[in-house]
Amino acid sequence: MRIGIIGAGRMGAWHARNLASFDDGHTLLVHDARYEAAESLAKAVDGTAHHRADELLEAVDAVVVAVPAAMRTAAFPRAVEAGLPVFCEKPLAHTAEAARALAAVAAAAGNHRVQVGFQRRCDPGHRAVRERLGRGDLGRLLMIRCTAFDHEPPPAGYDTSSGGIFADCLIHDIDAVHWLTGQRTVSVLADEARVGGEPSAGGGPCGGGVAVATALLTLADGTRAVLTASRFNPYGYDHRAELLGTRDSLTIGLDERTPLRSPFTSGTGTPVHPAYTGFTDRFARAYQEEMRAFVRLARGEEPSVCPPAEAVLAQEVADAAARSAATGALVTLPAPRGDA
Incomplete structure (x- = not known):
């Protein structure tokens, strides 16, 4: 299969390397506005670089759209209207309005082979807990608590360019809550701040405080779900979900590399197994399985693990959370539709 990669940045390169590692004989074609970046990635994955996105779209059987969210409003429609199976990084856009518009383009084109990159749907831990929930092993679900603590803070200005901490970071947890439970959010109360200004674990400044x-x-x-996020955690990358039910409780992401420790831990506190350092470390398997799922979608073997309509729902909640944080008020969302 000939698979195009539009966007040779961090995520495009990550997806390309995962695809290149599969034993499926895929041919990878790469485009980026910075042709030298496309050339470099193409060389790394034994692919070919293309100067023009339209030429790439004409030459492939499926395409991965991994340009920044602000550029997806141009790249995504061209891909879906070409009738290709499309994988698009999350979020579809920086706002729910823009995300709805992109989802509408796919629907109008009759293109149902579209997968949005909420990789936790492909994470083994999330899948195992979803299965247990579906069997009723936890009884009536009482509470979900999600932790999203990054290790190193992002570059200065990232939270602005990425759409903010709700749209860029906690949107993963919002989608995971929806997907795990089969429920949709009806209201959200949120808060955000920049705290401190302590040096990062690597010695660099946090740039005006930690988001x-x-x-x-x-x-x-x-059911209530409590989501917490921090752009800095000196001990490592800690992204977990805890689910409490009337019969049992389970935690996703709790293993020998989870950066948690007790005040009674002896020694320096450094774990025997080094703590996770980032999302490509913690969710390495999920990203591999996400690309495998996309290949199966492209071959017509299974439906999308995350269709655009479900990505829009997560974006609507992220937008509502940002509004709540800005106003201090509870934001109510429309009741979920049965076909959502």
Whole structure:
């Protein structure tokens, strides 16, 4: 299969390398506005670089859209209207309005082979817990608590260019809550701030403080989900989800590399197994399985693991959380539709 990669930045390169590692004989074609970046990535994955995106779209059987969110409003429509199977990085756009417009383009084109990159749907831990929930092993779900603590803070200005901590970071947890439970959010109360200004674990400044955020989601059945995020955690990359039910409780992301420790830990506190350092470390398997799922979608073997309509729902909640944080008010969302 000939698979195009539009966008040779961090995520485009990550997806390309995962695809190149599969034993499926894929041919990779790469385009980036910076042709030298496309050439470099193409060389690394034994592919070919293209100067023009339209030429690439004519030459491939499927395409990965991994340009920054602000550029997807141009790249995504061209890909779906070409009738190709499309993988698009999350979020579809920086706002729910823009995301709805992109989803509408795919629907109007009759292109149902579109997958949005919420990789936790392909994470083994999330899948195992979803199966347990579906069997009723946890009983009535009482509470979900999600932790999203990054290790190193992003570059200065990243939270602005990425759409903010709700749209860029906690949107993963919002989508995971929806997908795990089969429920949708009906209201959200959120807060965000920049705290401190302490040096990072690597010794560099946090650039005017650390971005932190919280969000309380109420789901359609009354279940509460508490989401917490920090752009800095000196001990490592800690992204977990804890689910409490009337019969049992489970934690996703709790293993020998989770950066947690007790005050009674002896020695320096450095774990025997080094703590996770970033998302490509913690979710390495999920990203591989995400690309495998896309290949199966492109071959017509299974439906999309994350269609655009579900990505729009997550974006709507992220937008509502940002509004709540700005105003201090509870934001109510429209009741979920049965076909959502």
